[in-house]
Amino acid sequence: MSAEIRLFPCLSDNFGYLIHDPATKATASIDAPEAAPVIKALEHEGWTLTDILITHHHGDHVGGVAELKQKYGCRVVAPHDKTTKIGNVDLRVAQGDVLKIGSLLARVLETPGHTLDHVSYVFDNEKTLFAADTLFSIGCGRVFEGTYPMMWDSLLKLRALPDDFDLYCGHEYTASNIKFALTVEPDNAALKARAEEVTRLRAANQPTIPAKLGDEKKANVFLRADEPSVAANLRMKGASADKVFGELRERKNKS
Ligand SMILES: [Zn+2]
Numbered sequence: 642m643s644a645e646i647r648l649f650p651c652l653s654d655n656f657g658y659l660i661h662d663p664a665t666k667a668t669a670s671i672d673a674p675e676a677a678p679v680i681k682a683l684e685h686e687g688w689t690l691t692d693i694l695i696t697h698h699h700g701d702h703v704g705g706v707a708e709l710k711q712k713y714g715c716r717v718v719a720p721h722d723k724t725t726k727i728g729n730v731d732l733r734v735a736q737g738d739v740l741k742i743g744s745l746l747a748r749v750l751e752t753p754g755h756t757l758d759h760v761s762y763v764f765d766n767e768k769t770l771f772a773a774d775t776l777f778s779i780g781c782g783r784v785f786e787g788t789y790p791m792m793w794d795s796l797l798k799l800r801a802l803p804d805d806f807d808l809y810c811g812h813e814y815t816a817s818n819i820k821f822a823l824t825v826e827p828d829n830a831a832l833k834a835r836a837e838e839v840t841r842l843r844a845a846n847q848p849t850i851p852a853k854l855g856d857e858k859k860a861n862v863f864l865r866a867d868e869p870s871v872a873a874n875l876r877m878k879g880a881s882a883d884k885v886f887g888e889l890r891e892r893k894n895k896s
Contacts, residue, residue, distance in 0.1 A: 644745055644767045646809070647686065648848060651678045654813045655701050656850060658771060659683065660742065660764065667691045667743025670715075671762065671771045672811070676705035680712065692742050695719040696773035697759040698726040702811065720751070722758035734760065752799065754792025755782035761799060763806075770854065772799055773811040778852040779835060780818030781863040782811075783894065789887035793866060796886075800864050804855025815839050815849035821896045822862045825874055825889065831859035863889055 644660055651657040651674035658671040659682055669692040670679050683690055690713040693706055697720065710717055710729050719727045721735040734740065736751040740762075748763040752775040759782075762771045774782035775792075776799050784792045819836045826832055835856060839849050858864055865871050866889060867882035877885055 644764065644769075645686075646767075646769065647682050648809065648850060649678055649682050650813070650848075651675050652701055652704075655811060656809070656813065656848070657682065658809055659686070659688065660745065660767075660769070661686070661688050662743035662745045665743030667745065669694050669742045669745075669747075670709065671809070672696055672702040672773060673705035673709050674701050676708035676712075679705055679709060689713060690715045692716045692718060692740075694740070694742075694747065694762050694771070695727055695730075696761065696771070696811070697756040698722070699756065699774070702773065703727055720758040720760040726758070736760075750798050752776075752795035754784050754787035754789075754795045757786045759795070763802065768803070768806045769809065769851075770799065770802055770806050771809045775799065776808065776857070776861075776864075777810045777812060777818055778808060778815040778849055778857065779822050779832070779839075779861045779863075780814055780893070781861075781890070784890055789890060790883040792890070793883040793886040796864055799854075800858060802854055804853065804858065806854040807851035808854050808857055809851050813848060813850070815852075816843055818861075818893075821893050822860070824896070825862050825871065825892075826865075829860060829862075831856065832862075835860045 647659040649657045655674040661668045668688040716731045718732045719730040721733045734749045738749040740747040750761045752761045755774045866886035
């Protein structure tokens with residue numbers, strides 16, 4: 642039996658995620674923006690929370706952790722971070738660590754930039770990536786704590802995953818990301834196709850997640866900072882990828 646994933650809205654535009662192992666009944670919440678929607682989703686399925694996998698210390702990703710831990714006595718997994726901004730942690734993880742969620746395996750990738758502690762969780766057997774606020778569909782997180790080269794490096798780590806992996810990210814930002822991406826790549830056919838799909842999904846009040854990583858590689862301008870055509874569109878011919886990435890991020894910040 643393969644893993645089951647549930648996605649539901651939290652707070653104003655966060656996603657909550659549960660991944661469930663039918664073989665062992667183990668269930669992990671990826672982050673916990675707030676407790677109530679996570680509890681509701683668990684009760685709807687008849688699942689019990691065994692683990693919370695935290696990606697980074699921001700309040701809109703950890704706000705529900707204390708309440709969920711108290712209710713379920715679940716294991717709380719968080720990034721290795723010397724500042725220990727995250728409380729209630731049972732296990733700290735770093736690059737390359739592999740966690741067991743029942744019989745499911747989650748591999749840890751350190752993806753700093755948005756915050757210094759940010760990690761992403763990769764379920765290789767399920768072809769699933771939880772990238773939180775590092776990689777969004779057609780976008781990426783703001784670089785609050787790291788540097789542009791650091792964030793670009795993190796995006797390259799995620800881009801190296803196979804095309805048929807599903808991307809689950811931290812926020813429903815896809816429509817506004819597309820609006821910006823089209824200002825840089827108005828002629829990108831993959832981007833235009835994604836724009837049509839997202840317009841259709843949002844009109845039907847459907848989430849735009851998950852997205853296929855292969856489609857993101859073609860349509861997400863923030864994964865394409867090393868494409869000569871992107872540099873040319875920004876009048877930055879010959880500039881290094883991390884410089885082009887920084888320019889993209891600053892333009893998006895102002896958009
Ligand atoms: Zn964040």
